[in-house]
Amino acid sequence: MYEIIFYLTAAVTVLAAGSILIVRNPIHAALYLVIALLALALLFFLLGAPLLAALQVMIYAGAIMVLFLFLIMVMNLRPTQEQLPFLSAGWKVPAFLALILWLELLVLFFGLLPEPADETITVIEPKVVGESLFGPYLLVVEAAAILLLAALIAVLYLSRKKRL
Amino acid sequence: MNQLLWLIPGAPILSALIIVLLGGFLRYRHIAVLASCAAAAAFLTVLLAWLNGAANAQPLQQTVYTWVAVGDWRPTVGLMLDRISLVMVSVVSGVGLLIHLYSIAFMAKDNDYRRYYFFLNLFLGGMLLLVLADNLLLLYLGWELVGLCSFALIGFWYRDPVRASAGRKAFITTRIGDLSLALGIFLLFSQFNTLSLPVLFDAISEQWQPNSQLAAITAFMIFAGAVGKSAQIPLQVWLPDAMAGPSPVSALIHAATMVTAGVYLIARMHPLFELTPLVQWTVAAIGAVTILYGASSALAQNDLKRVLAYSTISQIGYMFLALGCGAYAFALFHLVTHAFFKSLLFLTAGAIIQANNHEHDIHRLGSHGGHSLLMHGCFLVGAASLAGIPVITAGFYSKEAILTTVWPASTGQLLWVIAALGTLVTSIYIFRTYFLLFQNSQKAVSISPVNRMMVWPLFILALLSITAGFVEFPAGWPGPQLWSTWLENEFGTATHPPLATVYVLQLIASLLPLLGAGIAFLLVRREKTGYRLPLSDFLRDGWKFDATYKIVLVGGYFRLAHFFKLIESLLIDAMLHKMTRGYKVFATYCRTGFEYGVLNRGLNGLLSGLRFGHAQLSTAQNGLLNRYALMICAGAVFLLGYWLW
Amino acid sequence: MIPLSHSLIIAALLFTLGLLIIMLRRELLFILMGLEVMFNGAALTAIAAGQYWTNADGQVLTIFLTVVTAAELAIALILVWLVFERLNTTRADNLKLLKDNIDRGPP
Amino acid sequence: MTITQWLFAFSILLLVLLSLFLIAAFMVYAERRVLALLQDRLGPNRAGPFGLLQPVADLLKLITKEHFIPPFADRSIYTIAPIIVPFTALLSFAVVPVDDDWWLADINIALLFVLALSSLRVYGIMLGGWASNSKYPLFGGLRSAAQMISYELPMGLALMGVVMLSGSFSLVDIVAAQSLPFIFLQPIGFFIFLICGIAETNRLPFDLPEAENELAAGYSTEYGGIQFALFFLGEYIGVLLIAALATVLFLGGWHGPWLPGVCWFAIKMLILILLFFWLRTSMPRLRYDQLMSFGWKLLLPAALINLMITAVIGLFWIKG
Structure with missing residues (x-):
């Protein structure tokens, strides 16, 4: 049961991500991405990271992708006239390269990892993550905060009507 | 004491942070005092370390922070204070403190003081981090930090496009060296899986055979990094232009501390270099060539600060020469004395230039800011020390030590001759400058007097330029040799030739500066009557290195692309069409389909090859995002494949 | 239950898919989406590896990844908007004002 | 889980869903009545006693409307x-x-x-x-x-x-x-x-x-x-x-x-x-x-x- 859900979700994730490659309408692409992200959140949950699953939905799907959609709506982009990748001539080389890269990654992963002895999923509680965040990684949290602030200021500056 | 170690780089960095974050609330005076206090805190901590016996005990160590722990790889912010770094830390923090004090008065009229002090403090912190780091990763961080600060301070008056481009030039030129250093570090990491210096040294001496190829490559990579930072041939072109920055910056970064980082790096990595005599010899050879290059170029300069810049290049050449001959202790010794007398010269020059309303030409500098005698004295002390006037100056002792140890090295006689020639030329150019500056000092009235605050650092530095040499008397002299015995544990003793030879060499070497001063006196006299040195244009432009680089490197790429394009169009238009047509006619005439196919296809293949070359070169920057992504992907595929395979 | 390698295969697949999107699509927004997919492939790797060693670090890393993505996307989106405002297009192919023109010779 | 447990769980879910829909539907009615009360008028009171069947009537109306895209x-x-x-x-x-x-x-x-x-x-x-x-x-x-x-x-x-x-x-x-x-x-x-x-x-x-x-x-x-x-x-x-x-x-x-x-x-x-x-x-x-x-x-x-x-x-x- 558990495995079925996992592999189904994984298939949904990959298919949805793959759909971005072939759709014309940016809104549809964004929605496929949202689906992929939601499925990924479920994968996180199944892998035993409930906090990250919730954060994935809240931040990625709930905030970032809404921004994305918002922008597309404001620009009122209609389906692109661009030739779909599979119709245009130059899709073979990138696809081939990507395939090779994937295979190489697989070789890399399988070369590096011994299969674990016990394969039970341990759920890592939000509390543990929080303690790790505000314990050894406190400095990085601060840095992330500064990064966000910097991004905020940058966006405010860029979106002003009259720039310096 | 171990727990206080973080304070040495930490105090300047913290103060830099305060200045950049809260500086808007502070006045000039507060910022300047805060920055100076931070430098003083670092210096006092170093003093404390001395008092607590850092000089003779085990190295002090402190692990401040662990970046991340992945398996057994844990890069740390770990500090280590052994004798090598103690030397560097003392010089950097001491000279840094003096220059901070000097800057208080020097920068008082500049509006961008906040940026200035931020970068000055950040630089000090980065430099201290560099020399204290106990692993190469942190060292590299400090290395980049000082590079960044150097860039920002050279282009400090960035509204002048020349100065801004000087900053960029310095950054880009040193970046070539930095890249090489990074590659060297990667190599070391890939071989030993660690970057911690003590562990690395043990591993190097255990696992690598002397003269092994890998060791040579790694040592060469690191050496190239040092070359970039220390402005040696062929990456020296940035330093003369770096004089666009404020004078205290030139004194601190481009004379006393940052440019010597390369010397420190090689001294620090000496177990690696000792494995590869070839690279060691290269270090010495580059050093020797640079001595001549810098000294001869300085001879023809008219800009006071450029004289000093070329002089710095040449003096660091001495350090490299010493490093290449295995006399690490003497390289550091010269580094110390050079830091004193060169910053003295720079600060004096800065004061004089400021007093003359930012006039740089030595022929026209006349006013000495109301402290004529003092300026005169300081510059004379600095010049004498730089030239190495025997017995009384610090420069003599350090240079003498280097010259003596060069002799027994491989091809040492040749190197010695070059270095001795360098000594002569050094003496000529610096006394030429001195005579031009001070012989007719009454010709201009003082425009703005030199601030009293700027005088004290000069005074201290002048004192040090005289006395710092007395810790190490030359071989065979009846004086103490504290320096080399103190650093014996780190480097081992340097060899020197038999005493009889030593005395002869020393006699020659100590007569050369005096001779040089005499020649300079005559030269200045003739120069006043309009005489110019032969080749002076060539020398003034620093052996035309800039122009050559521009033609060879920048032009080369474009030339190549042009070449492909030209050949393609030439072949298509002029020859190939006709030729193909001719062959076609010929082929149809002969009715031999075989030839038609072979020739046509062959030529077409050649053609498309050329066209491909042109297209690839010219589309390397075609601005197409997808193409860039494709290239990145291809690179990733290739590298990963190579690595896996 | 689920072997680590399977998660990693999916992660690698997501990563390469994202890369493929970046390489093939010509609209800036699609390229950004490809970037997102790549980020998420990396995030899945981190989480799967973190669970494998029962270590919270993987999740922490993913949180930082999310933060970085958020910052990056905020700026990227506003830039896309500015480009759209200025040039009235979001096709990446039209944005090559900075390309080097070899016919002009060395700078 | 056995079949009966599944069935039980599903029926509970169905019950909750239905009751939520019902409550929401009656909230519409209640709101209209309360609004009317506060505005001093009557509100829906024709369908059933006190107009209680109003939501049902609304629902019927909405369902039977044409599905138009x-x-x-x-x-x-x-x-x-x-x-x-x-x-x-x-x-x-x-x-x-x-x-x-x-x-x-x-x-x-x-x-x-x-x-x-x-x-x-x-x-x-x-x-x-x-x-x-x-x-x-x-x-x-x-x-x-x-x-x-x-x-x-x-x-x-x-x-x-x-x-x-x-x-x-x-x-x-x-x-x-x-x-x-x-x-x-x-x-x-x-x-x-x-x-x-x-x-x-x-x-x-x-x-x-x-x-x-x-x-x-x-x-x-x-x-x-x-x-x-x-x-x-x-x-x-x-x-x-x-x-x-x-x-x-x-x-x-x-x-x-x-x-x-x-x-x-x-x-x-x-x-x-x-x-x-x-x-x-x-x-x-x-x-x-x-x-x-x-x-x-x-x-x-x-x-x-x-x-x-x-x-x-x-x-x-x-x-x-």
Whole structure:
């Protein structure tokens, strides 16, 4: 049961991500991405990271992708006239390269990892993550905060009507 | 004491942070005092370390922070204070403190003081981090930090496009060296899986055979990094232009501390270099060539600060020469004395230039800011020390030590001759400058007097330029040799030739500066009557290195692309069409389909090859995002494949 | 239950898919989406590896990844908007004002 | 699990779903009656005794209407969008504890789950507005997106105060921790949550996405029949959810003397729902820039300060 859900979700994730490659309408692409992200959140949950699953939905799907959609709506982009990748001539080389890269990654992963002895999923509680965040990684949290602030200021500056 | 170690780089960095974050609330005076206090805190901590016996005990160590722990790889912010770094830390923090004090008065009229002090403090912190780091990763961080600060301070008056481009030039030129250093570090990491210096040294001496190829490559990579930072041939072109920055910056970064980082790096990595005599010899050879290059170029300069810049290049050449001959202790010794007398010269020059309303030409500098005698004295002390006037100056002792140890090295006689020639030329150019500056000092009235605050650092530095040499008397002299015995544990003793030879060499070497001063006196006299040195244009432009680089490197790429394009169009238009047509006619005439196919296809293949070359070169920057992504992907595929395979 | 390698295969697949999107699509927004997919492939790797060693670090890393993505996307989106405002297009192919023109010779 | 257990679970789920739909439907009726009462008129009173069958009549009317998709709309998204709104709200009810041991699921990230789902809600409205492919719905969708992003932030921050006090994300644990209802410990948090909740459900005074006199009917302009009903129902289930959450998080959930827990829960919710009705009659709609600056310049700092004070007090008082 558990495995079925996992592999189904994984298939949904990959298919949805793959759909971005072939759709014309940016809104549809964004929605496929949202689906992929939601499925990924479920994968996180199944892998035993409930906090990250919730954060994935809240931040990625709930905030970032809404921004994305918002922008597309404001620009009122209609389906692109661009030739779909599979119709245009130059899709073979990138696809081939990507395939090779994937295979190489697989070789890399399988070369590096011994299969674990016990394969039970341990759920890592939000509390543990929080303690790790505000314990050894406190400095990085601060840095992330500064990064966000910097991004905020940058966006405010860029979106002003009259720039310096 | 171990727990206080973080304070040495930490105090300047913290103060830099305060200045950049809260500086808007502070006045000039507060910022300047805060920055100076931070430098003083670092210096006092170093003093404390001395008092607590850092000089003779085990190295002090402190692990401040662990970046991340992945398996057994844990890069740390770990500090280590052994004798090598103690030397560097003392010089950097001491000279840094003096220059901070000097800057208080020097920068008082500049509006961008906040940026200035931020970068000055950040630089000090980065430099201290560099020399204290106990692993190469942190060292590299400090290395980049000082590079960044150097860039920002050279282009400090960035509204002048020349100065801004000087900053960029310095950054880009040193970046070539930095890249090489990074590659060297990667190599070391890939071989030993660690970057911690003590562990690395043990591993190097255990696992690598002397003269092994890998060791040579790694040592060469690191050496190239040092070359970039220390402005040696062929990456020296940035330093003369770096004089666009404020004078205290030139004194601190481009004379006393940052440019010597390369010397420190090689001294620090000496177990690696000792494995590869070839690279060691290269270090010495580059050093020797640079001595001549810098000294001869300085001879023809008219800009006071450029004289000093070329002089710095040449003096660091001495350090490299010493490093290449295995006399690490003497390289550091010269580094110390050079830091004193060169910053003295720079600060004096800065004061004089400021007093003359930012006039740089030595022929026209006349006013000495109301402290004529003092300026005169300081510059004379600095010049004498730089030239190495025997017995009384610090420069003599350090240079003498280097010259003596060069002799027994491989091809040492040749190197010695070059270095001795360098000594002569050094003496000529610096006394030429001195005579031009001070012989007719009454010709201009003082425009703005030199601030009293700027005088004290000069005074201290002048004192040090005289006395710092007395810790190490030359071989065979009846004086103490504290320096080399103190650093014996780190480097081992340097060899020197038999005493009889030593005395002869020393006699020659100590007569050369005096001779040089005499020649300079005559030269200045003739120069006043309009005489110019032969080749002076060539020398003034620093052996035309800039122009050559521009033609060879920048032009080369474009030339190549042009070449492909030209050949393609030439072949298509002029020859190939006709030729193909001719062959076609010929082929149809002969009715031999075989030839038609072979020739046509062959030529077409050649053609498309050329066209491909042109297209690839010219589309390397075609601005197409997808193409860039494709290239990145291809690179990733290739590298990963190579690595896996 | 689920072997680590399977998660990693999916992660690698997501990563390469994202890369493929970046390489093939010509609209800036699609390229950004490809970037997102790549980020998420990396995030899945981190989480799967973190669970494998029962270590919270993987999740922490993913949180930082999310933060970085958020910052990056905020700026990227506003830039896309500015480009759209200025040039009235979001096709990446039209944005090559900075390309080097070899016919002009060395700078 | 055996078949019987599955069947049992499904029937329970079905029951909960049905009852939620029913409650929401009768809320519509109740609101109309209360509004009429407050405005001194009668309201719907013809269908059945006191007009109690009015929701049934409405439902019949909406179902029997033609299922119409405008030719210029994006068909698939147009169809999916209305389903998202009630769906996300209904899902959230899975983690709301009604009584001591009455809940469908107790997951340790329940609060985050609710927040995540409420952040997904915006998709329904945004996409509905966009897929209609006409002017006013698009504006409605854009407005709601901006509004929901802006108000989600203070809402989440206000809830973190509760999390700090109870030390858990699980709603069951949060209720259990409230021997003293958190409204006394977190009054600012409660108000911020309530205001944001109203904004999230697009009710007056924050109903700019569907403002009748500016945007026709906002995102739902092009919708009709059962799809319109879904939007409509979604809004009311959202109100129900906010009331339930406020009860659970701030008012002590099922805690209360004498009466059984469910009754207390229902009473508290009822009071909150009446409050929502009352607000609708008496508050004017905000202007859009007022809405934005209210959210970013007042609610967000207030929520942050509230969080900081809670953290400081919690650190020194509760621990030390």
